[in-house]
Amino acid sequence: MVVAGVDLGTECVKTVVVDGDGKIVGRATVPTRGYFQDCFQEATGTALQEAKVPAAQLAAVCATGFAASCVPIASQALSETLCHARGAWHTVxxxxxxxxxxxxxxxxxxxxxxxxxxxxxxxxxxAVGIGTFLMFASRHLDVHPTRLMDLATSAAKAAPVGSYCSVFSEVEVIELLRQGSTAGEIALGCMISIAxxxxxxxxxxxxxxxxxxxxxxxxxxxxxxxxxxxxxxxxxxxxxxxxxxxxxxxxxxxxxx
Amino acid sequence: MPTVNRPSRSAEATFRSSARLKELMAAHFTGVDRAAREKSAPVAWCTSVGPVELLRALGYQVFFPENHGALLGASRVAGEVMGRAHALGYSPDICSYLTSDIGAYLARKSPLTRYGLSGAPRPDLLLYSTNQCREVRDWFEFYGREWNLPVVGVTSFRDLGEVEDSHVEAITRQLEGLIPALEAVAGRRLDAPALEQAVERSRTCSDLWRDCLNSSASRPAPLSFFDATIQMGPAVVLRGTAEACDYYRLLKAELSERVTAGAGAPHRERFRLYWDGMPIWGRLRDLSTLFASLGTSVVASTYCNSWVFDALDPRDPLRSMARASLELFIARAEGPKQRYLERMAHEFSVDGLVFHDARTCPNNSNVRFGLAQRLRRASHVPVLVLDGDLNDLRCFSDEQARTNIEAFVEQLEGAVPATAGGGHG
Known part of the structure; x- marks a missing residue:
């Protein structure tokens, strides 16, 4: 038996396929863009490919996340609170x-x-939009998001980014650049701000x-x-x-x- | 585990009394409007938990701007008009009833057009009490300046621990001090038996309304918080009148029938919740259907109990009005508030408490000084906090609220995972 869980988030859509013992046999993460239904198809198709099972063999599908309602084949939908807790507890x-x-x-x-x-x-x-804020910050620092961490690691000190609001924080990033802070200091400041x-x-x-x-x-x-x-x-x-x-x-x- | 279904309205209750409620509210609005236009009676605006009995005894027709604010929120006209008040210097961070109402006045819009009114009836006098917040005074003073009208009121105590005789005495003196101004506009002297009658009717209305609310201590609860926000109309706008008392006798009888028949509102009641804080007027229906679809009944609230005045006593009208105005939940300190909520949670056998943190209503948002956490620790009752607002839906996220409510109901189910093997392979 195989089943799938799908987490449709605002930044990524993730699908995990598990076997009858709860062991992960397929997984995929795709960036969220356009319609959630398309992202779901792409992520689930890739995860099923890894699991080497056709979609028709899925005994159940549980959807969670921002766009859980966009999974037409879901047999149930649950909150991300419950699903993250379950995923974490299963491991720990x-x-x-x-x-x-x-x-x-x-x-x-x-x-x-x-x-x-x-x-x-x-x-x-x-204060919502925390992950999305880091993506925006990367744009203003002119680096790919995956480089933001390297930049932060290279900094000896953080430039303070303190607004509650991610939009205001974005403006703070621009202001810090104007004042001459390094990209690394700002990247580290962004991480601390989220913490x-x-x-x-x-x-x-x-x-x-x-x-x-x-x-x-x-x-x-x-x-x-x-x-x-x-x-x-x-x-x-x-x-x-x-x-x-x-x-x-x-x-x-x-x-x- | 529940599948999260699309909310269905069919899961909620309907009330036979509602037909009479609609008539009564329509008669109220048209009656005040007629008096204002024809000058057949003095017209006053009064704050919702203000000293309305003085106005009734002097023959005033009374309009309640907070009720208008709620209508602006429920009809979602608020969102179209608040910006007009912001542009006048009334911040988006202050009471959105105030900004909705002043914005509606400036934009010449009102949901009262459905009753044939062009807008809120113009008063001869405005009467406030700051027992709930300072905003009501600022709100009324806008109109006082706009129309060059007398604005009078009571500057009350707030954050009271125990209500002491000295507090009651001070408010009683202020009430006495209002009488000459109210008499001058009414053109008549205050008649003691008339005041006693108004206080007696307010007390009767209060007792009957409390009985209606308390019927939801039954399982299943016949009256939900969402229904009660509509049913409380007469307790707010007709307090001190015989009509309000008659209405709640009718509603009480219907609720008794529902209790006997085991009819719940909503029909399915797996969990019972308590609501603290303001309603989110523009999402009342959506939230009602969402909770109903989750088999969860919001059975009681602080808000609807705000029009229960146990202290009112026709034998000592002014002093009892003063005490009633000070004993209100909203005027109290954190200690009495916590004790009240613990008592209500027990009496209504709730499985959890929902706190609405209304962005523009700090005085009626009770999570800002750690109360929710203290309550959770003391009573072990699960707590959910919803960010939102009474009227400004820009402060409310449908998606975030839905996710949090669904997660809270899942939490109440106390789901314990089955033990599957495997994991990250």
Missing amino acids: KKEMTVVDIGGRDPKVIHVDARGAVTASRSVRKC DRILEIDHLENPIYITGGVCEYFPGVVKALAERSALSVEILPEPILAGAFGAALYALDQARG
Whole structure:
């Protein structure tokens, strides 16, 4: 038996295919552009190719994320809170705080020892767009987003980027460039800014596990989060896939009845 | 686990009494408007939890601008007109009832046209109490300047721990001080029996309205928060009148029938929630259907209980009005607020609390000083915070709210993962 979980986010669409034992046998991540339905087809087609199974053999499909409603073949749709918690708990299997940092609104999710979500809180509306902000910052710094981390690592000090609002922060980046800050200092400032916004969402308790695409491409955010909170912060394996993996596990539950 | 279905309105209740409610509200609006146009009675604007009984006793027809603000929000006219008030210097960060109402006045738009009115009826006097916020005074003073009218009111205490006799005395003195101005515009003296009657009717209305709200302590709850925001109309705009009392007798009887029949609103009640803070007027229907589709009933609220005045006593009208105005939840400090919410959560057997953090209404957003976290720790009741606003939908994200509500209901289900093997291969 194979099932799929699909996480349709504002920056990437991710599909994970798991077998009857919950083992990942196919995965794909495609950038979000145009219609979500097309991204879903592309990501799921690639993941099924890796799994070497046709779509018709999918016993269940669980969708999650911003555009979960855009998966016509979904047998269920669940919130990303639940799916990220499930994906993380499946790997860690202990009480923890999951911090999901994706393209839109990061979340702090408290999970008990049984894997149940006991509380969750997302960033307030005027501070959304965190992952997307890093993409915009890359444009202003004239580097590909994947280079932003190298730039930040090269900086000896951070240029302060402090606005709640990602649009205001973007203006701050331009202003810092005008004032002569280096691209590296600004890149590091952006990562620290995101860490600070996350620390404001809710009280964090050890152990902390990070999921979502931001830590996959910008691990400097996690480093800043650990330094500024003085807490132990770990990144889950394949963090960008945590939501889709959790969704796939729920699909498996459903297929098993 | 639930599949997240498209919300369906069929999951919600309808009320037989609503036909009478519509008649009553229409008669209220047209009655005040007629008095304003024909000068057949003095007309006053009053804040929603202000000292309306004084106005009733002096024969005023009374209009409530906050009710107009809610109508502007629910009809989504607010979004079209608020910018007019912003341009006049009324910030987008202050009360969006105020900016909606002043914007509507400037744009000459009003949902009251459905009742045949051209807009809010023009008053002869404006009467406020700052027991809920300072904005109401600024709001009324705009019109006082615009129309050169008297603006009078009570400058109240806020953030009260215990309501002391000295507080009550001070507000009583202010109420007494208002009487000459109210009499001058009305052209008559305040009649003591008339005031006692108005206070008695307000108290009766309050008691009946509380009985209606308390019917939702039953399982399933016959009246949801979303229904109650509509049903509370007479408790707001007709407080102190016999008509309001008659209406709530009718509604109470219908709710009793629903309790006996086990009819819930919504029909399916897997979970029961409490709502604290303002309604999100422009999304009332959407949120109602979303919660209903998730089998979740919002059974009680701080907001709808704001028109329950236990202290009112016709034997001591002014002093009891003063005490009632100070005992309101919105006028209290964090300690009494937490105790109130804990009591309500217990009495209504709720599975969780929803706090609406309304961007432009800090005085009625109770999550800004750690109350939600303290409550969660003390009572172990799960808490959800929704960012939004009463009228300014630019402060509300449909997608973020939907995701958070769905996640909260999933949390209430207490889903414990089945133990599948495997993982990252």
